[in-house]
Amino acid sequence: MHIFWQANLFLLLGWLVLGSIAVQANQSQPVRTLYMPKSHSNSGNPFRTFYWDLANIALHPARSQCTNLELKEKQEWLSYERLRLQLKENKKMDIIWGVSSYVRETELQPIKIDLLKGLNGYRAIVVKKSRIEEFQNSNLTALQKYSVGSAYHWIDSxxxxxxxxxxxTFSDFNTMYPMLEHGRFGFASRGLDQLWDELSQAADQDIAPVPNLYFHYELPVYFFVRNDDKKLAACVRTGLLAAIADGSYQKLYDGVRSFKEGEKLLQQKGNTIIELVNPFSIAPYAN
Structure with missing residues:
Protein backbone atom coordinates (compact mmCIF):
# COMPACT_ATOMS: atom_id res chain seq x y z
CA MET A 1 0.00 0.00 0.00
CA HIS A 2 1.09 3.65 -0.41
CA ILE A 3 4.77 4.43 0.44
CA PHE A 4 7.15 1.64 1.46
CA TRP A 5 10.56 2.01 3.10
CA GLN A 6 12.96 -0.89 3.02
CA ALA A 7 15.82 -1.55 5.44
CA ASN A 8 19.15 -2.51 3.92
CA LEU A 9 19.76 -5.61 6.01
CA PHE A 10 23.20 -6.33 4.60
CA LEU A 11 24.34 -2.85 5.59
CA LEU A 12 22.74 -3.32 8.98
CA LEU A 13 24.65 -6.54 9.62
CA GLY A 14 27.88 -4.74 8.84
CA TRP A 15 26.98 -1.97 11.28
CA LEU A 16 26.16 -4.51 13.97
CA VAL A 17 29.55 -6.19 13.63
CA LEU A 18 31.43 -2.91 13.76
CA GLY A 19 29.09 -1.57 16.43
CA SER A 20 29.73 -4.49 18.77
CA ILE A 21 33.35 -3.40 18.94
CA ALA A 22 32.29 0.17 19.67
CA VAL A 23 29.96 -0.98 22.45
CA GLN A 24 32.83 -2.57 24.33
CA ALA A 25 34.88 0.59 23.98
CA ASN A 26 32.01 2.74 25.25
CA GLN A 27 31.33 0.83 28.48
CA SER A 28 33.42 3.25 30.51
CA GLN A 29 32.01 6.42 28.94
CA PRO A 30 29.80 8.75 31.03
CA VAL A 31 26.03 8.56 30.57
CA ARG A 32 24.62 11.07 28.09
CA THR A 33 21.10 12.29 28.83
CA LEU A 34 19.05 12.77 25.67
CA TYR A 35 16.09 15.12 25.92
CA MET A 36 12.91 14.54 23.94
CA PRO A 37 9.59 16.46 23.85
CA LYS A 38 6.91 15.72 26.42
CA SER A 39 4.80 12.90 25.00
CA HIS A 40 1.95 11.76 27.30
CA SER A 41 4.19 8.90 28.42
CA ASN A 42 1.90 8.20 31.39
CA SER A 43 -1.36 8.41 29.43
CA GLY A 44 -1.67 4.71 28.63
CA ASN A 45 -2.62 5.69 25.06
CA PRO A 46 -0.24 3.96 22.58
CA PHE A 47 -0.99 6.60 19.91
CA ARG A 48 0.23 9.40 22.14
CA THR A 49 3.32 7.54 23.34
CA PHE A 50 4.35 5.99 20.01
CA TYR A 51 7.38 8.18 19.24
CA TRP A 52 8.68 8.07 22.81
CA ASP A 53 8.30 4.30 22.88
CA LEU A 54 9.92 3.91 19.46
CA ALA A 55 12.93 6.02 20.45
CA ASN A 56 13.42 3.84 23.54
CA ILE A 57 13.24 0.69 21.42
CA ALA A 58 15.64 2.04 18.79
CA LEU A 59 18.20 3.33 21.28
CA HIS A 60 18.38 0.11 23.27
CA PRO A 61 22.08 -0.82 23.21
CA ALA A 62 21.37 -4.20 21.61
CA ARG A 63 19.86 -2.42 18.60
CA SER A 64 21.63 0.93 18.35
CA GLN A 65 25.05 -0.49 19.26
CA CYS A 66 25.41 2.63 21.42
CA THR A 67 25.73 2.54 25.18
CA ASN A 68 25.43 5.08 27.99
CA LEU A 69 22.43 6.87 26.48
CA GLU A 70 19.48 7.80 28.69
CA LEU A 71 16.24 9.27 27.30
CA LYS A 72 14.44 11.90 29.31
CA GLU A 73 11.21 13.79 28.60
CA LYS A 74 11.03 17.56 28.81
CA GLN A 75 8.50 18.48 31.46
CA GLU A 76 6.92 21.48 29.77
CA TRP A 77 4.69 21.55 26.70
CA LEU A 78 6.24 23.54 23.86
CA SER A 79 5.12 24.38 20.34
CA TYR A 80 6.84 22.50 17.55
CA GLU A 81 8.68 25.63 16.42
CA ARG A 82 10.08 26.15 19.92
CA LEU A 83 11.14 22.52 20.06
CA ARG A 84 12.86 22.89 16.71
CA LEU A 85 14.72 25.99 17.87
CA GLN A 86 15.77 24.34 21.14
CA LEU A 87 17.16 21.39 19.20
CA LYS A 88 18.91 23.59 16.66
CA GLU A 89 20.46 25.75 19.42
CA ASN A 90 21.36 22.79 21.67
CA LYS A 91 19.16 23.92 24.56
CA LYS A 92 18.41 20.65 26.33
CA MET A 93 16.74 19.07 23.32
CA ASP A 94 18.37 16.20 21.42
CA ILE A 95 15.71 14.32 19.46
CA ILE A 96 12.39 15.45 18.07
CA TRP A 97 9.98 13.95 15.56
CA GLY A 98 7.97 15.67 12.87
CA VAL A 99 6.98 15.78 9.24
CA SER A 100 9.66 16.50 6.69
CA SER A 101 10.11 19.84 4.96
CA TYR A 102 12.94 21.53 3.11
CA VAL A 103 13.48 23.97 5.99
CA ARG A 104 13.55 21.29 8.66
CA GLU A 105 15.89 19.06 6.68
CA THR A 106 18.21 22.01 6.10
CA GLU A 107 18.31 23.23 9.69
CA LEU A 108 18.30 19.77 11.30
CA GLN A 109 19.50 16.28 10.48
CA PRO A 110 16.69 13.87 9.59
CA ILE A 111 16.97 10.14 10.07
CA LYS A 112 15.21 9.27 6.83
CA ILE A 113 13.14 6.30 7.85
CA ASP A 114 9.45 7.16 7.73
CA LEU A 115 8.17 6.34 11.19
CA LEU A 116 4.60 5.93 9.94
CA LYS A 117 5.32 4.03 6.71
CA GLY A 118 3.61 6.72 4.63
CA LEU A 119 0.26 6.58 6.44
CA ASN A 120 0.45 10.25 7.44
CA GLY A 121 0.47 11.23 3.75
CA TYR A 122 -3.09 9.98 3.31
CA ARG A 123 -5.54 12.63 4.48
CA ALA A 124 -9.23 12.23 5.31
CA ILE A 125 -11.76 14.94 4.47
CA VAL A 126 -13.56 15.73 7.74
CA VAL A 127 -16.84 17.68 7.50
CA LYS A 128 -20.04 18.32 9.42
CA LYS A 129 -22.13 15.16 9.39
CA SER A 130 -25.01 16.98 7.71
CA ARG A 131 -22.76 17.81 4.74
CA ILE A 132 -21.29 14.38 3.99
CA GLU A 133 -23.54 13.79 0.97
CA GLU A 134 -22.57 17.21 -0.41
CA PHE A 135 -18.89 16.20 -0.41
CA GLN A 136 -19.21 12.62 -1.63
CA ASN A 137 -17.89 11.83 -5.10
CA SER A 138 -16.02 15.15 -5.22
CA ASN A 139 -12.96 15.66 -7.40
CA LEU A 140 -10.14 18.14 -6.85
CA THR A 141 -11.88 20.96 -8.69
CA ALA A 142 -15.06 20.52 -6.66
CA LEU A 143 -13.18 20.47 -3.35
CA GLN A 144 -11.23 23.62 -4.22
CA LYS A 145 -14.50 25.54 -3.97
CA TYR A 146 -14.50 24.97 -0.21
CA SER A 147 -12.24 26.54 2.39
CA VAL A 148 -10.12 24.19 4.51
CA GLY A 149 -9.08 24.67 8.12
CA SER A 150 -5.47 24.10 9.16
CA ALA A 151 -3.11 25.40 11.86
CA TYR A 152 -0.96 28.28 10.67
CA HIS A 153 2.28 26.47 11.61
CA TRP A 154 1.42 23.14 9.95
CA ILE A 155 3.15 22.27 6.70
CA ASP A 156 -0.25 21.05 5.52
CA SER A 157 -1.42 24.68 5.36
CA THR A 169 -5.76 29.12 9.78
CA PHE A 170 -5.92 28.83 13.55
CA SER A 171 -3.28 28.66 16.27
CA ASP A 172 -4.80 26.15 18.69
CA PHE A 173 -5.58 22.59 17.55
CA ASN A 174 -8.40 22.36 20.10
CA THR A 175 -10.36 24.99 18.19
CA MET A 176 -10.29 23.11 14.87
CA TYR A 177 -13.35 20.90 15.19
CA PRO A 178 -15.51 23.52 16.98
CA MET A 179 -14.65 25.95 14.15
CA LEU A 180 -15.65 23.29 11.62
CA GLU A 181 -18.94 22.69 13.44
CA HIS A 182 -19.71 26.40 13.35
CA GLY A 183 -19.03 26.71 9.64
CA ARG A 184 -15.82 28.73 9.82
CA PHE A 185 -14.47 26.55 7.01
CA GLY A 186 -15.81 23.75 4.82
CA PHE A 187 -13.61 20.85 5.86
CA ALA A 188 -10.47 19.77 7.67
CA SER A 189 -7.78 17.50 6.22
CA ARG A 190 -6.51 14.97 8.76
CA GLY A 191 -3.89 12.22 8.54
CA LEU A 192 -5.16 8.65 8.64
CA ASP A 193 -2.64 7.89 11.37
CA GLN A 194 -4.39 10.30 13.74
CA LEU A 195 -8.01 10.28 12.52
CA TRP A 196 -9.43 7.52 14.72
CA ASP A 197 -7.80 8.90 17.87
CA GLU A 198 -9.03 12.43 17.17
CA LEU A 199 -12.59 11.41 16.36
CA SER A 200 -12.72 9.21 19.47
CA GLN A 201 -11.89 12.28 21.53
CA ALA A 202 -14.52 14.33 19.65
CA ALA A 203 -17.33 11.76 19.71
CA ASP A 204 -19.87 14.33 20.92
CA GLN A 205 -19.19 16.70 18.03
CA ASP A 206 -21.15 16.85 14.77
CA ILE A 207 -18.26 15.85 12.51
CA ALA A 208 -17.26 12.81 10.44
CA PRO A 209 -14.91 11.88 7.57
CA VAL A 210 -16.31 11.71 4.05
CA PRO A 211 -16.33 7.98 3.22
CA ASN A 212 -13.82 6.70 0.65
CA LEU A 213 -12.40 10.14 -0.21
CA TYR A 214 -8.76 11.03 0.57
CA PHE A 215 -5.96 13.35 -0.37
CA HIS A 216 -2.47 11.98 -0.75
CA TYR A 217 0.87 13.79 -0.81
CA GLU A 218 4.39 13.09 0.37
CA LEU A 219 4.54 13.79 4.10
CA PRO A 220 7.04 11.45 5.79
CA VAL A 221 7.57 11.62 9.54
CA TYR A 222 11.17 11.41 10.76
CA PHE A 223 13.22 11.65 13.90
CA PHE A 224 15.49 14.72 13.78
CA VAL A 225 18.75 15.50 15.60
CA ARG A 226 21.17 18.41 15.36
CA ASN A 227 23.20 18.70 12.18
CA ASP A 228 26.48 18.26 14.04
CA ASP A 229 25.30 15.27 16.11
CA LYS A 230 26.47 12.61 13.65
CA LYS A 231 27.06 10.01 16.33
CA LEU A 232 23.52 10.20 17.69
CA ALA A 233 22.09 10.14 14.16
CA ALA A 234 24.00 6.91 13.49
CA CYS A 235 22.74 5.39 16.76
CA VAL A 236 19.12 6.23 15.94
CA ARG A 237 19.36 5.00 12.37
CA THR A 238 21.06 1.72 13.31
CA GLY A 239 18.53 1.16 16.08
CA LEU A 240 15.53 1.83 13.83
CA LEU A 241 16.81 -0.56 11.17
CA ALA A 242 17.40 -3.22 13.84
CA ALA A 243 13.90 -2.66 15.25
CA ILE A 244 12.45 -3.14 11.77
CA ALA A 245 14.52 -6.28 11.24
CA ASP A 246 13.68 -7.92 14.58
CA GLY A 247 9.96 -7.09 14.43
CA SER A 248 9.85 -4.82 17.48
CA TYR A 249 8.96 -1.80 15.32
CA GLN A 250 6.03 -3.62 13.70
CA LYS A 251 4.81 -4.89 17.07
CA LEU A 252 4.75 -1.34 18.43
CA TYR A 253 3.06 -0.01 15.27
CA ASP A 254 0.42 -2.74 15.34
CA GLY A 255 -0.39 -1.88 18.95
CA VAL A 256 -1.64 1.59 17.98
CA ARG A 257 -5.32 1.27 17.14
CA SER A 258 -5.44 4.64 15.36
CA PHE A 259 -2.86 3.34 12.86
CA LYS A 260 -4.74 0.07 12.36
CA GLU A 261 -8.02 1.90 11.75
CA GLY A 262 -6.29 4.18 9.25
CA GLU A 263 -4.89 1.18 7.39
CA LYS A 264 -8.38 -0.37 7.26
CA LEU A 265 -9.80 2.76 5.64
CA LEU A 266 -7.14 2.63 2.93
CA GLN A 267 -7.96 -0.99 2.17
CA GLN A 268 -11.66 -0.37 1.57
CA LYS A 269 -13.06 -0.86 -1.91
CA GLY A 270 -14.22 2.18 -3.85
CA ASN A 271 -11.70 4.64 -2.46
CA THR A 272 -10.93 7.82 -4.41
CA ILE A 273 -7.39 9.09 -3.81
CA ILE A 274 -6.78 12.67 -4.94
CA GLU A 275 -3.07 13.25 -5.47
CA LEU A 276 -1.67 16.62 -4.36
CA VAL A 277 1.83 17.99 -4.81
CA ASN A 278 3.99 18.85 -1.81
CA PRO A 279 6.47 21.44 -3.14
CA PHE A 280 8.03 21.86 0.31
CA SER A 281 9.36 18.32 0.73
CA ILE A 282 12.67 16.70 -0.06
CA ALA A 283 12.61 13.28 -1.69
CA PRO A 284 12.10 10.78 1.14
CA TYR A 285 14.34 7.86 2.04
CA ALA A 286 17.33 9.53 0.34
CA ASN A 287 19.92 8.28 2.79
Missing part, protein backbone atom coordinates in the same frame (compact mmCIF):
# COMPACT_ATOMS: atom_id res chain seq x y z
CA UNK A 158 1.29 25.52 2.84
CA UNK A 159 0.70 22.34 0.85
CA UNK A 160 -3.05 22.94 0.60
CA UNK A 161 -2.56 26.58 -0.41
CA UNK A 162 -0.04 25.53 -3.05
CA UNK A 163 -2.68 23.18 -4.46
CA UNK A 164 -5.25 25.91 -4.92
CA UNK A 165 -7.21 25.79 -1.66
CA UNK A 166 -8.31 28.73 0.44
CA UNK A 167 -6.86 27.94 3.88
CA UNK A 168 -8.41 29.31 7.08
Missing amino acids: KVLAANGFKVI
Whole structure:
Protein backbone atom coordinates (compact mmCIF):
# COMPACT_ATOMS: atom_id res chain seq x y z
CA MET A 1 0.00 0.00 0.00
CA HIS A 2 1.09 3.65 -0.41
CA ILE A 3 4.77 4.43 0.44
CA PHE A 4 7.15 1.64 1.46
CA TRP A 5 10.56 2.01 3.10
CA GLN A 6 12.96 -0.89 3.02
CA ALA A 7 15.82 -1.55 5.44
CA ASN A 8 19.15 -2.51 3.92
CA LEU A 9 19.76 -5.61 6.01
CA PHE A 10 23.20 -6.33 4.60
CA LEU A 11 24.34 -2.85 5.59
CA LEU A 12 22.74 -3.32 8.98
CA LEU A 13 24.65 -6.54 9.62
CA GLY A 14 27.88 -4.74 8.84
CA TRP A 15 26.98 -1.97 11.28
CA LEU A 16 26.16 -4.51 13.97
CA VAL A 17 29.55 -6.19 13.63
CA LEU A 18 31.43 -2.91 13.76
CA GLY A 19 29.09 -1.57 16.43
CA SER A 20 29.73 -4.49 18.77
CA ILE A 21 33.35 -3.40 18.94
CA ALA A 22 32.29 0.17 19.67
CA VAL A 23 29.96 -0.98 22.45
CA GLN A 24 32.83 -2.57 24.33
CA ALA A 25 34.88 0.59 23.98
CA ASN A 26 32.01 2.74 25.25
CA GLN A 27 31.33 0.83 28.48
CA SER A 28 33.42 3.25 30.51
CA GLN A 29 32.01 6.42 28.94
CA PRO A 30 29.80 8.75 31.03
CA VAL A 31 26.03 8.56 30.57
CA ARG A 32 24.62 11.07 28.09
CA THR A 33 21.10 12.29 28.83
CA LEU A 34 19.05 12.77 25.67
CA TYR A 35 16.09 15.12 25.92
CA MET A 36 12.91 14.54 23.94
CA PRO A 37 9.59 16.46 23.85
CA LYS A 38 6.91 15.72 26.42
CA SER A 39 4.80 12.90 25.00
CA HIS A 40 1.95 11.76 27.30
CA SER A 41 4.19 8.90 28.42
CA ASN A 42 1.90 8.20 31.39
CA SER A 43 -1.36 8.41 29.43
CA GLY A 44 -1.67 4.71 28.63
CA ASN A 45 -2.62 5.69 25.06
CA PRO A 46 -0.24 3.96 22.58
CA PHE A 47 -0.99 6.60 19.91
CA ARG A 48 0.23 9.40 22.14
CA THR A 49 3.32 7.54 23.34
CA PHE A 50 4.35 5.99 20.01
CA TYR A 51 7.38 8.18 19.24
CA TRP A 52 8.68 8.07 22.81
CA ASP A 53 8.30 4.30 22.88
CA LEU A 54 9.92 3.91 19.46
CA ALA A 55 12.93 6.02 20.45
CA ASN A 56 13.42 3.84 23.54
CA ILE A 57 13.24 0.69 21.42
CA ALA A 58 15.64 2.04 18.79
CA LEU A 59 18.20 3.33 21.28
CA HIS A 60 18.38 0.11 23.27
CA PRO A 61 22.08 -0.82 23.21
CA ALA A 62 21.37 -4.20 21.61
CA ARG A 63 19.86 -2.42 18.60
CA SER A 64 21.63 0.93 18.35
CA GLN A 65 25.05 -0.49 19.26
CA CYS A 66 25.41 2.63 21.42
CA THR A 67 25.73 2.54 25.18
CA ASN A 68 25.43 5.08 27.99
CA LEU A 69 22.43 6.87 26.48
CA GLU A 70 19.48 7.80 28.69
CA LEU A 71 16.24 9.27 27.30
CA LYS A 72 14.44 11.90 29.31
CA GLU A 73 11.21 13.79 28.60
CA LYS A 74 11.03 17.56 28.81
CA GLN A 75 8.50 18.48 31.46
CA GLU A 76 6.92 21.48 29.77
CA TRP A 77 4.69 21.55 26.70
CA LEU A 78 6.24 23.54 23.86
CA SER A 79 5.12 24.38 20.34
CA TYR A 80 6.84 22.50 17.55
CA GLU A 81 8.68 25.63 16.42
CA ARG A 82 10.08 26.15 19.92
CA LEU A 83 11.14 22.52 20.06
CA ARG A 84 12.86 22.89 16.71
CA LEU A 85 14.72 25.99 17.87
CA GLN A 86 15.77 24.34 21.14
CA LEU A 87 17.16 21.39 19.20
CA LYS A 88 18.91 23.59 16.66
CA GLU A 89 20.46 25.75 19.42
CA ASN A 90 21.36 22.79 21.67
CA LYS A 91 19.16 23.92 24.56
CA LYS A 92 18.41 20.65 26.33
CA MET A 93 16.74 19.07 23.32
CA ASP A 94 18.37 16.20 21.42
CA ILE A 95 15.71 14.32 19.46
CA ILE A 96 12.39 15.45 18.07
CA TRP A 97 9.98 13.95 15.56
CA GLY A 98 7.97 15.67 12.87
CA VAL A 99 6.98 15.78 9.24
CA SER A 100 9.66 16.50 6.69
CA SER A 101 10.11 19.84 4.96
CA TYR A 102 12.94 21.53 3.11
CA VAL A 103 13.48 23.97 5.99
CA ARG A 104 13.55 21.29 8.66
CA GLU A 105 15.89 19.06 6.68
CA THR A 106 18.21 22.01 6.10
CA GLU A 107 18.31 23.23 9.69
CA LEU A 108 18.30 19.77 11.30
CA GLN A 109 19.50 16.28 10.48
CA PRO A 110 16.69 13.87 9.59
CA ILE A 111 16.97 10.14 10.07
CA LYS A 112 15.21 9.27 6.83
CA ILE A 113 13.14 6.30 7.85
CA ASP A 114 9.45 7.16 7.73
CA LEU A 115 8.17 6.34 11.19
CA LEU A 116 4.60 5.93 9.94
CA LYS A 117 5.32 4.03 6.71
CA GLY A 118 3.61 6.72 4.63
CA LEU A 119 0.26 6.58 6.44
CA ASN A 120 0.45 10.25 7.44
CA GLY A 121 0.47 11.23 3.75
CA TYR A 122 -3.09 9.98 3.31
CA ARG A 123 -5.54 12.63 4.48
CA ALA A 124 -9.23 12.23 5.31
CA ILE A 125 -11.76 14.94 4.47
CA VAL A 126 -13.56 15.73 7.74
CA VAL A 127 -16.84 17.68 7.50
CA LYS A 128 -20.04 18.32 9.42
CA LYS A 129 -22.13 15.16 9.39
CA SER A 130 -25.01 16.98 7.71
CA ARG A 131 -22.76 17.81 4.74
CA ILE A 132 -21.29 14.38 3.99
CA GLU A 133 -23.54 13.79 0.97
CA GLU A 134 -22.57 17.21 -0.41
CA PHE A 135 -18.89 16.20 -0.41
CA GLN A 136 -19.21 12.62 -1.63
CA ASN A 137 -17.89 11.83 -5.10
CA SER A 138 -16.02 15.15 -5.22
CA ASN A 139 -12.96 15.66 -7.40
CA LEU A 140 -10.14 18.14 -6.85
CA THR A 141 -11.88 20.96 -8.69
CA ALA A 142 -15.06 20.52 -6.66
CA LEU A 143 -13.18 20.47 -3.35
CA GLN A 144 -11.23 23.62 -4.22
CA LYS A 145 -14.50 25.54 -3.97
CA TYR A 146 -14.50 24.97 -0.21
CA SER A 147 -12.24 26.54 2.39
CA VAL A 148 -10.12 24.19 4.51
CA GLY A 149 -9.08 24.67 8.12
CA SER A 150 -5.47 24.10 9.16
CA ALA A 151 -3.11 25.40 11.86
CA TYR A 152 -0.96 28.28 10.67
CA HIS A 153 2.28 26.47 11.61
CA TRP A 154 1.42 23.14 9.95
CA ILE A 155 3.15 22.27 6.70
CA ASP A 156 -0.25 21.05 5.52
CA SER A 157 -1.42 24.68 5.36
CA LYS A 158 1.29 25.52 2.84
CA VAL A 159 0.70 22.34 0.85
CA LEU A 160 -3.05 22.94 0.60
CA ALA A 161 -2.56 26.58 -0.41
CA ALA A 162 -0.04 25.53 -3.05
CA ASN A 163 -2.68 23.18 -4.46
CA GLY A 164 -5.25 25.91 -4.92
CA PHE A 165 -7.21 25.79 -1.66
CA LYS A 166 -8.31 28.73 0.44
CA VAL A 167 -6.86 27.94 3.88
CA ILE A 168 -8.41 29.31 7.08
CA THR A 169 -5.76 29.12 9.78
CA PHE A 170 -5.92 28.83 13.55
CA SER A 171 -3.28 28.66 16.27
CA ASP A 172 -4.80 26.15 18.69
CA PHE A 173 -5.58 22.59 17.55
CA ASN A 174 -8.40 22.36 20.10
CA THR A 175 -10.36 24.99 18.19
CA MET A 176 -10.29 23.11 14.87
CA TYR A 177 -13.35 20.90 15.19
CA PRO A 178 -15.51 23.52 16.98
CA MET A 179 -14.65 25.95 14.15
CA LEU A 180 -15.65 23.29 11.62
CA GLU A 181 -18.94 22.69 13.44
CA HIS A 182 -19.71 26.40 13.35
CA GLY A 183 -19.03 26.71 9.64
CA ARG A 184 -15.82 28.73 9.82
CA PHE A 185 -14.47 26.55 7.01
CA GLY A 186 -15.81 23.75 4.82
CA PHE A 187 -13.61 20.85 5.86
CA ALA A 188 -10.47 19.77 7.67
CA SER A 189 -7.78 17.50 6.22
CA ARG A 190 -6.51 14.97 8.76
CA GLY A 191 -3.89 12.22 8.54
CA LEU A 192 -5.16 8.65 8.64
CA ASP A 193 -2.64 7.89 11.37
CA GLN A 194 -4.39 10.30 13.74
CA LEU A 195 -8.01 10.28 12.52
CA TRP A 196 -9.43 7.52 14.72
CA ASP A 197 -7.80 8.90 17.87
CA GLU A 198 -9.03 12.43 17.17
CA LEU A 199 -12.59 11.41 16.36
CA SER A 200 -12.72 9.21 19.47
CA GLN A 201 -11.89 12.28 21.53
CA ALA A 202 -14.52 14.33 19.65
CA ALA A 203 -17.33 11.76 19.71
CA ASP A 204 -19.87 14.33 20.92
CA GLN A 205 -19.19 16.70 18.03
CA ASP A 206 -21.15 16.85 14.77
CA ILE A 207 -18.26 15.85 12.51
CA ALA A 208 -17.26 12.81 10.44
CA PRO A 209 -14.91 11.88 7.57
CA VAL A 210 -16.31 11.71 4.05
CA PRO A 211 -16.33 7.98 3.22
CA ASN A 212 -13.82 6.70 0.65
CA LEU A 213 -12.40 10.14 -0.21
CA TYR A 214 -8.76 11.03 0.57
CA PHE A 215 -5.96 13.35 -0.37
CA HIS A 216 -2.47 11.98 -0.75
CA TYR A 217 0.87 13.79 -0.81
CA GLU A 218 4.39 13.09 0.37
CA LEU A 219 4.54 13.79 4.10
CA PRO A 220 7.04 11.45 5.79
CA VAL A 221 7.57 11.62 9.54
CA TYR A 222 11.17 11.41 10.76
CA PHE A 223 13.22 11.65 13.90
CA PHE A 224 15.49 14.72 13.78
CA VAL A 225 18.75 15.50 15.60
CA ARG A 226 21.17 18.41 15.36
CA ASN A 227 23.20 18.70 12.18
CA ASP A 228 26.48 18.26 14.04
CA ASP A 229 25.30 15.27 16.11
CA LYS A 230 26.47 12.61 13.65
CA LYS A 231 27.06 10.01 16.33
CA LEU A 232 23.52 10.20 17.69
CA ALA A 233 22.09 10.14 14.16
CA ALA A 234 24.00 6.91 13.49
CA CYS A 235 22.74 5.39 16.76
CA VAL A 236 19.12 6.23 15.94
CA ARG A 237 19.36 5.00 12.37
CA THR A 238 21.06 1.72 13.31
CA GLY A 239 18.53 1.16 16.08
CA LEU A 240 15.53 1.83 13.83
CA LEU A 241 16.81 -0.56 11.17
CA ALA A 242 17.40 -3.22 13.84
CA ALA A 243 13.90 -2.66 15.25
CA ILE A 244 12.45 -3.14 11.77
CA ALA A 245 14.52 -6.28 11.24
CA ASP A 246 13.68 -7.92 14.58
CA GLY A 247 9.96 -7.09 14.43
CA SER A 248 9.85 -4.82 17.48
CA TYR A 249 8.96 -1.80 15.32
CA GLN A 250 6.03 -3.62 13.70
CA LYS A 251 4.81 -4.89 17.07
CA LEU A 252 4.75 -1.34 18.43
CA TYR A 253 3.06 -0.01 15.27
CA ASP A 254 0.42 -2.74 15.34
CA GLY A 255 -0.39 -1.88 18.95
CA VAL A 256 -1.64 1.59 17.98
CA ARG A 257 -5.32 1.27 17.14
CA SER A 258 -5.44 4.64 15.36
CA PHE A 259 -2.86 3.34 12.86
CA LYS A 260 -4.74 0.07 12.36
CA GLU A 261 -8.02 1.90 11.75
CA GLY A 262 -6.29 4.18 9.25
CA GLU A 263 -4.89 1.18 7.39
CA LYS A 264 -8.38 -0.37 7.26
CA LEU A 265 -9.80 2.76 5.64
CA LEU A 266 -7.14 2.63 2.93
CA GLN A 267 -7.96 -0.99 2.17
CA GLN A 268 -11.66 -0.37 1.57
CA LYS A 269 -13.06 -0.86 -1.91
CA GLY A 270 -14.22 2.18 -3.85
CA ASN A 271 -11.70 4.64 -2.46
CA THR A 272 -10.93 7.82 -4.41
CA ILE A 273 -7.39 9.09 -3.81
CA ILE A 274 -6.78 12.67 -4.94
CA GLU A 275 -3.07 13.25 -5.47
CA LEU A 276 -1.67 16.62 -4.36
CA VAL A 277 1.83 17.99 -4.81
CA ASN A 278 3.99 18.85 -1.81
CA PRO A 279 6.47 21.44 -3.14
CA PHE A 280 8.03 21.86 0.31
CA SER A 281 9.36 18.32 0.73
CA ILE A 282 12.67 16.70 -0.06
CA ALA A 283 12.61 13.28 -1.69
CA PRO A 284 12.10 10.78 1.14
CA TYR A 285 14.34 7.86 2.04
CA ALA A 286 17.33 9.53 0.34
CA ASN A 287 19.92 8.28 2.79
